[in-house]
Amino acid sequence: MPVTWTLLLVLALAVAGYYIGRSRVLSAAGGDSRRLHSRPSYYGWNIAMFTAVPTLFLIAIWSVLRPAGPTVLAVLALIVAAAGMAFALSRTNPDFRARNVVETFVRYLLILCSMIAIATTAGIVLSMLFETGNFFKQYPWQDFFFGTTWSPRFGGGSQLGILPLVWGTLYISFIALAVSIPIGLFAAIYLSEYASPRLRSWAKPAIEILAGIPTIVYGLFALITVGPMLRDYFAQPLGLGNSGSSVMTAGLVMGIMLIPFVSSLSDDIINAVPQSLRDGALGLGSTQSETVRKVVLPAALPGIVGAILLAASRAIGETMIVVLGAGAAAQMGLNPFEAMTTITVKIVSQLTGDTDFAAPETLVAFALGLTLFVITLGLNIVALYVVRKYREQYE
Known part of the structure; x- marks a missing residue:
């Protein structure tokens, strides 16, 4: 199965998890959102994030390492997505602090994104430094910086x-x-x-x-x-x-x-x-x-x-x-x-x-x-x- 189809299936599961979590917590509260700790959408986002984010990281790491074929990746991705959805659903109840979990999750996700940007910049600089070092092992730096030809x-x-x-x-x-x-x-x-x-x-x-x-x-x-x-x-x-x-x-x-x-x-x-x-x-x-x-x-x-x-x-x-x-x-x-x-x-x-x-x-x-x-x-x-x-x- 191509990676694109795997991504689409994972995103579909995340969307389904959002609506399932939202409707389930409202049903447990008797349809009265005032009995919930958080807004209903937070319960849906909690399930969607636990379904999609770990699986997306798995797909990203797999795409770099490529330990096996796309079929194995699709099976593992669906297992991880289903496990994340089941874990999030098991904690979904009116007293669950869904807003705190979602906001904490998003905060750490933003920190991770900023670290990726910093790591990318560092990687670019280090790659240039490494290859520049190889160049100066073969060509004098004095001739490079002060040469006029x-x-x-x-x-x-x-x-x-x-x-x-x-x-x-x-x-x-x-x-x-x-x-x-x-x-x-x-x-x-x-x-x-x-x-x-x-x-x-x-x-x-x-x-x-x-x-x-x-x-x-x-x-x-x-x-x-x-x-x-x-x-x-x-x-x-x-x-x-x-x-x-x-x-x-x-x-x-x-x-x-x-x-x-x-x-x-x-x-x-x-x-x-x-x-x-x-x-x-x-x-x-x-x-x-x-x-x-x-x-x-x-x-x-x-x-x-x-x-x-x-x-x-x-x-x-x-x-x-x-x-x-x-x-x-x-x-x-x-x-x-x-x-x-x-x-x-x-x-x-x-x-x-x-x-x-x-x-x-x-x-x-x-x-x-x-x-x-x-x-x-x-x-x-x-x-x-x-x-x-x-x-x-x-x-």
């Missing part, structure tokens, strides 16, 4: 310096943030402080549509439209390059993609600032622009910093726009109309195709991923420091 060659003779990739990542992200932060922040200020309700009702959803466009579409837009336009109207006339793939192409298109991340979150944070602060500033004679600059924005700064941090993390981790818009040339330079690449692009390229997983040219992807993780973590630490410092001064 990226030239992987399977079979030997590779030069795996990360500096060109870090430079390309930061350069493209800087241009993207230089586009998205001012436009997004000014749009949020206008929509929250100046726009009429009618304009806001359609302008904000229109901006947020940008966040729903797939990144591959942005990449095609950069490749077909933005890149040739920048080449024909700026790069070639100024003698700065002849390629449509460039840092400026990827940065501009990525900045457009990031506008709703900054705008939508900043708008929500600005709207959350108490109206009493605005009224007080206006009552003291401040103009609307002075109120926005000296009262509203300082009060909303922690949320705005969070929005900018989210946009920065999104820019650093973007891949498709860079592949199609900036090219794959690992080089360092100041010309924004030259092709460059980022860390994420090279992670994909090093893990794509039929390659030897134990080779340093493949393991370098984990070192790149760990470096990217450290950069993002550093952004979080800086943002947290800025927010805490501001709060100490403002509060």
Whole structure:
């Protein structure tokens, strides 16, 4: 029996247990719910949880270990579900503290879910650390962190310096943030402080549509439209390059993609600032622009910093726009109309195709991923420091 059918049977038993438990306790109380310790639904949920949750854990563990076939799993799952239902039914009576049991069960289930999230994060970091350690056993860390040439060659003779990739990542992200932060922040200020309700009702959803466009579409837009336009109207006339793939192409298109991340979150944070602060500033004679600059924005700064941090993390981790818009040339330079690449692009390229997983040219992807993780973590630490410092001064 397929696992899907087993899951459906277990869920059906849980639903049946809910209605059986609810009707049974009401029948024992003579139909008067006031004689029950808990609401009737709690008795139903108690039976449903004891029926489904242990069985779902069994199925999850079985799916990982696979000690036998799906038929054995189906039999064991039905036995566990039936045993859980019978145990819960045996305790169902008007005096049973069903609400306490259900709430305790849910609390521990939430704790378990949070621990799974933490364990997943730890597992990701440990896996990168382990494979990065294997990489540095085969390739000198000095050449990796301080090398200025990226030239992987399977079979030997590779030069795996990360500096060109870090430079390309930061350069493209800087241009993207230089586009998205001012436009997004000014749009949020206008929509929250100046726009009429009618304009806001359609302008904000229109901006947020940008966040729903797939990144591959942005990449095609950069490749077909933005890149040739920048080449024909700026790069070639100024003698700065002849390629449509460039840092400026990827940065501009990525900045457009990031506008709703900054705008939508900043708008929500600005709207959350108490109206009493605005009224007080206006009552003291401040103009609307002075109120926005000296009262509203300082009060909303922690949320705005969070929005900018989210946009920065999104820019650093973007891949498709860079592949199609900036090219794959690992080089360092100041010309924004030259092709460059980022860390994420090279992670994909090093893990794509039929390659030897134990080779340093493949393991370098984990070192790149760990470096990217450290950069993002550093952004979080800086943002947290800025927010805490501001709060100490403002509060």
